[in-house]
Amino acid sequence: MNVKTEGTKLIIERTYSVSQERLFEAFTTSSELEAWWGPKGWKTTNKRFDFEPGGHWHYCMKCEDQNQGDFYGMESWGLAKFKEIHAPERFLYEDMFSDEDGNVNPELPGMDIEVAFVQVEGGTQLITTTFFDSVESLEKLSEMGMVEGTASQMDRLEEYLK
Structure with a gap:
């Protein structure tokens, strides 16, 4: 991961x-x-998932690993709004932290x-570009472990695709 x-x-x-179409499907189903x-x-757990321009994705991530200490049992809710979809090349969405009601x-x-x-020899390159409103916002989420969480998530995707 770069x-x-x-x-x-x-x-x-x-x-x-995997193929471009297969990787796109893993993200959009x-x-x-x-x-x-x-x-x-x-x-x-997805509470709502409408993969279309203007559609919403409302989800909850819950820690189920007792070895993660204080994180065990914690819920993190997110709300996304899909802005553009160009299957199977790319999609763009706005991502926000929310509560279970979508507030x-x-x-x-x-962000x-x-x-x-992107199709490459032997598979597909995934490129996620996150746009923040400021360097401070980027730093805040980086300090919260965004890069480490994404790395772990990408490992899970790799396992899932096998």
């Missing part, structure tokens, strides 16, 4: 040995997302995320 920042952008790249989304030891948490920064699927 990680870099460019101003207010966080770019994460990883290559998977509700039941598949629930199978691998989130860090290791966390289970995701956005104004204390945590929202736009572009997920691109």
